[in-house]
Amino acid sequence: MRKAVFLDRDGVINHGGQINRPHEVHLIPGAAEAIERLKAAGYSVVVVTNQGGLGESFDGRVLWRRPPLSRDDLEAIHEELLRQLGPAAQPDLIKFCPHATYLNCPCRKPKPGMLKSAAKELDLEMASSYIVGDRSSDLEAGLAAGVRPILVLTGDGQKTLDEWSGPVTAVPSILEAADLILGDR
Numbered sequence: 001m002r003k004a005v006f007l008d009r010d011g012v013i014n015h016g017g018q019i020n021r022p023h024e025v026h027l028i029p030g031a032a033e034a035i036e037r038l039k040a041a042g043y044s045v046v047v048v049t050n051q052g053g054l055g056e057s058f059d060g061r062v063l064w065r066r067p068p069l070s071r072d073d074l075e076a077i078h079e080e081l082l083r084q085l086g087p088a089a090q091p092d093l094i095k096f097c098p099h100a101t102y103l104n105c106p107c108r109k110p111k112p113g114m115l116k117s118a119a120k121e122l123d124l125e126m127a128s129s130y131i132v133g134d135r136s137s138d139l140e141a142g143l144a145a146g147v148r149p150i151l152v153l154t155g156d157g158q159k160t161l162d163e164w165s166g167p168v169t170a171v172p173s174i175l176e177a178a179d180l181i182l183g184d185r
């Protein structure tokens with residue numbers, strides 16, 4: 001079994017906001033270096049991102065008349081993300097939840113479905129794994145999946161820190177999250 005670092009996408013790897021087109025992808029400084037170092041240290045790196053803008057039903061139908069995001073858009077966004085990250089910092093897997101938000105699906109964070117299915121696919125050991133995120137839904141999905149959550153203060157992280165009631169490990173950005181994880185070994 002391998003240990004993993006699950007990464008939220010928007011506000012962690014790239015600057016957040018509504019990302020519906022490839023030109024809206026702008027890396028957070030240090031993101032490529034962080035992923036490269038985690039991979040070099042033997043961690044599987046798995047991106048887990050809610051993409052409710054696709055507005056899909058469980059059988060893959062688009063439920064909205066004008067969804068802000070299409071499957072083609074999302075593919076182009078991820079191609080651009082991978083291009084900017086560069087060859088040494090390619091995530092092992094990108095998981096996304098395509099479902100309309102009101103469906104209450106088991107994959108949309110704060111539910112742990114994406115982490116659990118990635119764990120099955122890649123044979124991951126949750127007890128020695130982490131999730132790095134900027135929202136409480138990331139931290140909650142991690143806790144529900146049995147991985148250790150780390151909050152970054154990029155994206156919505158500062159707001160999340162202000163609102164989070166329990167103890168939480170917070171770091172300035174993904175680069176310091178990598179430092180923390182690699183220092184833990």
Ligand SMILES: [Mg+2]
Nearest residue numbers: 008010011134
């Ligand atoms: Mg986020």
Ligand SMILES: [Zn+2]
Nearest residue numbers: 097099105107
């Ligand atoms: Zn889903």
